[in-house]
Amino acid sequence: MDSHVHTHQKQVVNRLARIEGHTRAVKQMVAEGRDCPEVLLQIAAIRKALDNTAKLILKDHLEHCLVHAVNEGEHEEFMGKLQAALNHYIR
Amino acid sequence: MDSHVHTHQKQVVNRLARIEGHTRAVKQMVAEGRDCPEVLLQIAAIRKALDNTAKLILKDHLEHCLVHAVNEGEHEEFMGKLQAALNHYIR
Numbered sequence: 001m002d003s004h005v006h007t008h009q010k011q012v013v014n015r016l017a018r019i020e021g022h023t024r025a026v027k028q029m030v031a032e033g034r035d036c037p038e039v040l041l042q043i044a045a046i047r048k049a050l051d052n053t054a055k056l057i058l059k060d061h062l063e064h065c066l067v068h069a070v071n072e073g074e075h076e077e078f079m080g081k082l083q084a085a086l087n088h089y090i091r
Numbered sequence: 092m093d094s095h096v097h098t099h100q101k102q103v104v105n106r107l108a109r110i111e112g113h114t115r116a117v118k119q120m121v122a123e124g125r126d127c128p129e130v131l132l133q134i135a136a137i138r139k140a141l142d143n144t145a146k147l148i149l150k151d152h153l154e155h156c157l158v159h160a161v162n163e164g165e166h167e168e169f170m171g172k173l174q175a176a177l178n179h180y181i182r
Contacts, residue, residue, distance in 0.1 A: 027107035036149070089138075
């Protein structure tokens with residue numbers, strides 16, 4: 001649990017809200033039997049939006065959480081958890 | 092517009108519904124100030140789920156839409172649109 005404030009927290013929440021809405025709209029497109037390439041284009045757009053959101057979270061994490069971890073003497077735990085997260089992200 | 096039935100249409104709709112719910116849950120995690128690596132892991136999981144959904148759509152597209160396009164003499168348009176979609180997907 002990490003309750004300190006992130007600069008882009010509100011932006012991240014807003015981006016995830018847009019991704020949620022976009023996914024709902026694409027679900028509707030599929031239910032209506034819309035053309036596959038159109039659906040694939042929309043899924044690629046959602047994936048791109050997710051990647052940009054992950055970048056913003058990572059920016060906050062490096063700018064704020066790293067400083068916090070170093071101050072608390074927790075930089076080894078910080079690096080381990082960050083590495084695990086990046087290993088999942090970058091395949 | 093392409094209104095013919097896809098074998099996995101219901102599965103694709105269900106997967107997108109799960110991705111929508113997962114995104115909503117991650118949005119809540121961020122709003123609660125949860126640890127960045129935990130959030131990044133969840134975003135990576137959503138991206139993986141999107142990729143698997145895209146693969147399922149592509150499978151339907153190749154199995155059903157290609158046959159339909161060939162029967163209708165529209166295979167050139169089919170290939171052009173598929174190529175455009177894949178170009179967006181594979182960066």
